[in-house]
Amino acid sequence: MTIDIHSVRADFPILDQQVYGRPLAYLDNAATTQKPQCVIDAITNYYTRDNANVHRGVHALSERATAAYEGARKKIADFFNAKSVREVVFTRGTTEAINLVAHSWGGVNVRHGDEVLITHMEHHSNIVPWQMLCDHVGATLKVLPINEKGELIMEALDEMLSGRTKLVGVVQMSNALGTINPVAEIIERAHAVGAKVLVDGAQAAAHIAVDVQALDCDFYVTSAHKMYGPTGIGVLLAKEGLLDAMPPYQGGGDMIRMVTFEKTEFNDLPYKFEAGTPNISGAIGFGAAIDYISEIGFDAIHAREKELLAYATSQAEAFKGLRLIGTAKEKACVLSFVLEGVHPHDLGTILDREGVAIRAGHHCAMPVMQFFKVPATARASFSIYNSEAEVDALFTALKKAQEIFG
Numbered sequence: 001m002t003i004d005i006h007s008v009r010a011d012f013p014i015l016d017q018q019v020y021g022r023p024l025a026y027l028d029n030a031a032t033t034q035k036p037q038c039v040i041d042a043i044t045n046y047y048t049r050d051n052a053n054v055h056r057g058v059h060a061l062s063e064r065a066t067a068a069y070e071g072a073r074k075k076i077a078d079f080f081n082a083k084s085v086r087e088v089v090f091t092r093g094t095t096e097a098i099n100l101v102a103h104s105w106g107g108v109n110v111r112h113g114d115e116v117l118i119t120h121m122e123h124h125s126n127i128v129p130w131q132m133l134c135d136h137v138g139a140t141l142k143v144l145p146i147n148e149k150g151e152l153i154m155e156a157l158d159e160m161l162s163g164r165t166k167l168v169g170v171v172q173m174s175n176a177l178g179t180i181n182p183v184a185e186i187i188e189r190a191h192a193v194g195a196k197v198l199v200d201g202a203q204a205a206a207h208i209a210v211d212v213q214a215l216d217c218d219f220y221v222t223s224a225h226k227m228y229g230p231t232g233i234g235v236l237l238a239k240e241g242l243l244d245a246m247p248p249y250q251g252g253g254d255m256i257r258m259v260t261f262e263k264t265e266f267n268d269l270p271y272k273f274e275a276g277t278p279n280i281s282g283a284i285g286f287g288a289a290i291d292y293i294s295e296i297g298f299d300a301i302h303a304r305e306k307e308l309l310a311y312a313t314s315q316a317e318a319f320k321g322l323r324l325i326g327t328a329k330e331k332a333c334v335l336s337f338v339l340e341g342v343h344p345h346d347l348g349t350i351l352d353r354e355g356v357a358i359r360a361g362h363h364c365a366m367p368v369m370q371f372f373k374v375p376a377t378a379r380a381s382f383s384i385y386n387s388e389a390e391v392d393a394l395f396t397a398l399k400k401a402q403e404i405f406g
């Protein structure tokens, strides 16, 4: 299976534009991906024909909205091979999903003296909620170290895990380094000491086929906007038994079965965790994005992204003064780097003028920057619609930046 780059690009109307008179090269896909026409159409059609509140209406529009919303949940369950739709909780995104688990599951299961183990390459959203929880209950946050290539030091895992470890939080694919982590192995080893595992799939889900049952992870979280879907919607996939035992995260409409002033009975899964009117159009757009990825298929996605990464990496390695941050053996389509003599933010600004959109900063992974002793990196992150010509445009623009800064 191969990707026909021209037809894939034609699916994304936003790509066909000029920025400062130059063709846009959108290389900021780790921040958010662009949206194909089918996702835009799904959202437009919903608001054009079906818009109504879900679950409570007795009229045709509400029934159609509910069917579309719940249909999206089923698509997500199938895509990630969740056991049932009861294991699929819509959230605002990865961040909210992690906060939900830290608050609801963590609030009950993590106590004084317990430990939560995360890794040195986590996004802030998989650090801060655990730090807040640990501070609150008097637990200890431990950090699995990384090496100079930006890989987890797996040899340290067993000595860091113990009967005190209640949860391991690990990113499947690092947004700051591109590293793909051996999550299956981590889950197995964590389970051996009785710890639960949360996998942060924000970056991974658009690039790697994920089977939550095969992985046997307890919690899997991701965001639609990194998977060609809309912003403001994501998902928590969790084992039903865990969700059943967890208290609700927020109270309000839709998450209840019966309310009196004395007592409230909570709704069934997954609604117990979906208080208030949900992001209906977002879920529908998410479902359309899942269809889009499934149609292309992960074999083709993987082959294409590997090709692009190899092409970009070979140019980066040959580029004088460029230091790659993150050179893991198992790596996804991300090039994080610093260029001698040019601050990443200046680089980002100069590249923008050349039509090349990259990200410059700490990528919400300050501990990674601290490890590599850099204040920030420039990051080019590629997707299925990026071309070799766009990679060339990146390096031509980098050359220009180098010349400007002498």
Ligand code: PMP
Pocket (backbone or CB within 6 Å): 030, 031, 092, 093, 094, 095, 096, 123, 125, 126, 171, 173, 174, 175, 200, 202, 203, 223, 364
């Ligand atoms: N984890 C990782 C690895 C990410 O890349 C991101 C987004 N940059 C997040 C978590 C947070 O995702 P969101 O902002 O969509 O909640």
